[in-house]
Amino acid sequence: MLVGTFYHTLEAKGRFSLPKTFRAEATSWVLTSGLDGCIFIFKQEEFDVQAAKLAEMSYLKADHRALIRHFAASASIQAPDEQGRLLIPENLQKMAGLSKNL
Numbered sequence: 001m002l003v004g005t006f007y008h009t010l011e012a013k014g015r016f017s018l019p020k021t022f023r024a025e026a027t028s029w030v031l032t033s034g035l036d037g038c039i040f041i042f043k044q045e046e047f048d049v050q051a052a053k054l055a056e057m058s059y060l061k062a063d064h065r066a067l068i069r070h071f072a073a074s075a076s077i078q079a080p081d082e083q084g085r086l087l088i089p090e091n092l093q094k095m096a097g098l099s100k101n102l
Helices: 044-055 062-073 090-096
Strands: 015-017 029-033 039-043 076-078 085-087
Touching (some): 029 062, 039 044, 039 090, 076 085
Antiparallel strands (some): 015 085, 029 076
16 A cells, blocks of 8 residues: 655646655556545556456446446556656546646
């Protein structure tokens, strides 16, 4: 789990700087639609663990299917660039109400 509060701006191309303390944590990150209008950011390995847990849920229940769709449909695998920036896909920017003009 990544902890702490960090304030960053969204640059013109929709990227933000991953805090330096987290850059060595992973080479691949997954950004997905979270709860309450938030974006979840997982290390690839942690996303795989969470996805496996969701895969164990019954597809016969509508609420389970909805949760799986919510979590997986918007998932985007991202690798930081040389400056440690991650791209936030436009669909996630809109969902979270992020603006490049903040």
